[in-house]
Amino acid sequence: MKHSSTTSLLFASLIDAVLGATLWASLWRVVLPQFGGYTPETFGTIDVLGMSMLAGVLIVLGNTTEGSLGRAFVSGGMPPSSRGRSIVRHLGWLSFVITIWTGWIITKISPIEFFSSEGLQGAGRIFGALVRPNMSIVPQALEAMVVTVFTALMATVVAVPLAFLISFPAARNVMSASAGERAVYTSIRAVLNIARSMEPVIWAVIFSVWVGIGPFAGMLALVVHTIASLAKQYSEQIEDINDGPIEAIAATGANRLQNIWFAIVPQVVIPFLSFTIYRWDINVRMATIIGFVGGGGIGTLLTQYQGLAKFQEVGTLVIIITLVVWILDVASARIREALK
Amino acid sequence: MRPILEVVDVSHTYPNGVHALRKVSLAVNPGEFLVVIGLSGSGKSTLLRTINRLLEPSDGRILFDGADIAHITGEDLRRHRSRIGMIFQHFNLIDRHSVLKNVLYGALGATSTMSSILNRFSREQIAEALHNLDIVGIADKAEMRADALSGGQKQRVAIARALMQHPKVLLADEPVASLDPATSHSVMQYLEKVNRELGMTVICNLHFLSLVRQYASRVVALKHGALVFDGHPEEITDEWFTAIYGEDAREVEIR
Numbered sequence: 001m002k003h004s005s006t007t008s009l010l011f012a013s014l015i016d017a018v019l020g021a022t023l024w025a026s027l028w029r030v031v032l033p034q035f036g037g038y039t040p041e042t043f044g045t046i047d048v049l050g051m052s053m054l055a056g057v058l059i060v061l062g063n064t065t066e067g068s069l070g071r072a073f074v075s076g077g078m079p080p081s082s083r084g085r086s087i088v089r090h091l092g093w094l095s096f097v098i099t100i101w102t103g104w105i106i107t108k109i110s111p112i113e114f115f116s117s118e119g120l121q122g123a124g125r126i127f128g129a130l131v132r133p134n135m136s137i138v139p140q141a142l143e144a145m146v147v148t149v150f151t152a153l154m155a156t157v158v159a160v161p162l163a164f165l166i167s168f169p170a171a172r173n174v175m176s177a178s179a180g181e182r183a184v185y186t187s188i189r190a191v192l193n194i195a196r197s198m199e200p201v202i203w204a205v206i207f208s209v210w211v212g213i214g215p216f217a218g219m220l221a222l223v224v225h226t227i228a229s230l231a232k233q234y235s236e237q238i239e240d241i242n243d244g245p246i247e248a249i250a251a252t253g254a255n256r257l258q259n260i261w262f263a264i265v266p267q268v269v270i271p272f273l274s275f276t277i278y279r280w281d282i283n284v285r286m287a288t289i290i291g292f293v294g295g296g297g298i299g300t301l302l303t304q305y306q307g308l309a310k311f312q313e314v315g316t317l318v319i320i321i322t323l324v325v326w327i328l329d330v331a332s333a334r335i336r337e338a339l340k
Numbered sequence: 341m342r343p344i345l346e347v348v349d350v351s352h353t354y355p356n357g358v359h360a361l362r363k364v365s366l367a368v369n370p371g372e373f374l375v376v377i378g379l380s381g382s383g384k385s386t387l388l389r390t391i392n393r394l395l396e397p398s399d400g401r402i403l404f405d406g407a408d409i410a411h412i413t414g415e416d417l418r419r420h421r422s423r424i425g426m427i428f429q430h431f432n433l434i435d436r437h438s439v440l441k442n443v444l445y446g447a448l449g450a451t452s453t454m455s456s457i458l459n460r461f462s463r464e465q466i467a468e469a470l471h472n473l474d475i476v477g478i479a480d481k482a483e484m485r486a487d488a489l490s491g492g493q494k495q496r497v498a499i500a501r502a503l504m505q506h507p508k509v510l511l512a513d514e515p516v517a518s519l520d521p522a523t524s525h526s527v528m529q530y531l532e533k534v535n536r537e538l539g540m541t542v543i544c545n546l547h548f549l550s551l552v553r554q555y556a557s558r559v560v561a562l563k564h565g566a567l568v569f570d571g572h573p574e575e576i577t578d579e580w581f582t583a584i585y586g587e588d589a590r591e592v593e594i595r
Binding site for chain 2: 244245247248249250251252253254255257258261262263266267269
């Protein structure tokens with residue numbers, strides 16, 4: 001296994017190099033400026049030199065003493081020599097401390113602000129407003145909530161038939177007859193995975209530019225995400241079914257469409273229904289969030305009141321959202337339980 | 341008499357490299373009740389599945405009614421499958437559908453995709469399905485859901501479904517392996533009835549030699565994918581039994 005040991009050694013060195021460069025950048029550009037008023041210039045020669053120097057040091061250290069985090073990571077174990085082990089341990093702790101320190105600085109964690117009297121006053125205002133909601137906007141809020149619930153409903157209704165159709169060519173056991181079918185299966189799965197990794201909020205941004213801000217943009221965003229998620233869940237359910245009926249229906253001389261309809265569909269309808277109801281439930285929550293970025297409904301209303309610093313109104317909306325989401329959650333759980 | 345089925349030098353190797361069949365040759369005459377015996381993994385199920393082409397054999401010829409069907413595809417393949425009925429160890433009914441619908445699914449090969457999916461089976465087909473249920477003695481269960489039946493009843497529904505195909509040959513893959521002894525005999529008797537009264541050729545995989553002796557008109561044995569015996573049930577002596585099932589095997593009776 002000469003080849004694989006060479007590649008894994010290269011891989012280990014690469015990890016060491018990245019670690020060295022990151023450590024340098026953390027120390028030089030984030031940690032050091034905390035002391036004595038030094039402000040780093042824009043990224044320049046000195047950074048490149050420093051980063052490559054520390055990377056080089058770690059690689060050399062790793063190759064001369066076996067004290068390499070990269071090797072320990074790639075091999076999944078500590079180096080055999082005690083000197084190597086000691087170096088790996090120290091390097092490991094050092095990188096951990098520097099990483100956490102850097103993270104603390106970058107995320108601007110500040111206990112002082114959290115507990116400052118000014119800050120606590122602000123928190124008091126918000127929580128106070130939550131318990132003293134402005135009931136006069138309830139009709140407006142309910143109207144917006146209805147928009148959100150229907151956005152989610154329409155997105156689910158539009159997405160379900162498409163997800164249903166896509167799920168069959170996305171199931172391995174349906175698409176195993178030839179190399180061409182397997183290629184179709186693989187590409188559909190890849191597209192679904194990519195569509196699913198893009199959050200609905202991002203789709204909402206795209207569609208609010210495309211069709212304008214409002215519930216339609218929110219619905220389209222949810223449709224894309226729902227198709228991708230449901231098609232994956234559906235197809236995994238199809239892959240999970242009992243193959244016996246498929247064989248039996250094929251043995252009668254049925255064609256593929258008949259086989260899907262008579263052997264596969266009866267086995268998956270109930271789980272499909274269950275997934276679908278749960279997805280509507282999820283979509284109502286997502287539709288709220290999508291409203292923040294221009295998807296209409298109660299989310300949009302919430303950002304408007306928040307922008308005007310009208311916290312009692314915000315409080316009203318938060319209460320209504322929580323209630324509706326909770327009711328739908330209980331209802332969908334009940335329905336899914338009844339379907340079993 | 342011209343054989344209805346001729347298997348000529350058929351071999352099958354699975355993608356994982358297992359040689360399930362090695363140059364098996366066999367001719368089946370119309371009206372025979374042929375039983376295939378052998379240990380689990382000897383190739384019995386593979387042989388049956390190459391005959392109705394649920395599997396494509398790697399090598400050899402399969403002549404059905406004189407035509408080689410070993411490598412046909414598409415419409416030809418579906419027409420071929422529709423002429424051969426098959427029943428399975430685990431019945432393979434559509435559990436959530438009614439018994440009657442399950443029987444009607446035997447006619448899928450003869451029904452257009454649209455009318456079958458819209459559930460528009462003809463009056464004749466429905467009458468025939470009920471008649472077939474009557475043949476296997478469970479016409480009264482037609483409206484029940486298939487998963488409400490017992491194992492033996494499910495296998496009888498499966499026989500009725502196969503009859504819908506007007507098959508020339510009925511394949512039975514371990515039809516009684518999931519059933520208790522009493523029910524096993526009942527199912528075997530319906531297969532015998534189909535064989536004797538409707539003149540249907542039956543090819544059946546079985547485990548129990550006592551059932552073989554009672555129902556088979558002819559027996560073939562497979563061992564490691566090769567045909568090692570071809571003869572009458574009474575010719576299976578103790579020597580043959582040891583040769584087929586190995587030194588450690590003991591015969592178990594099923595009454």
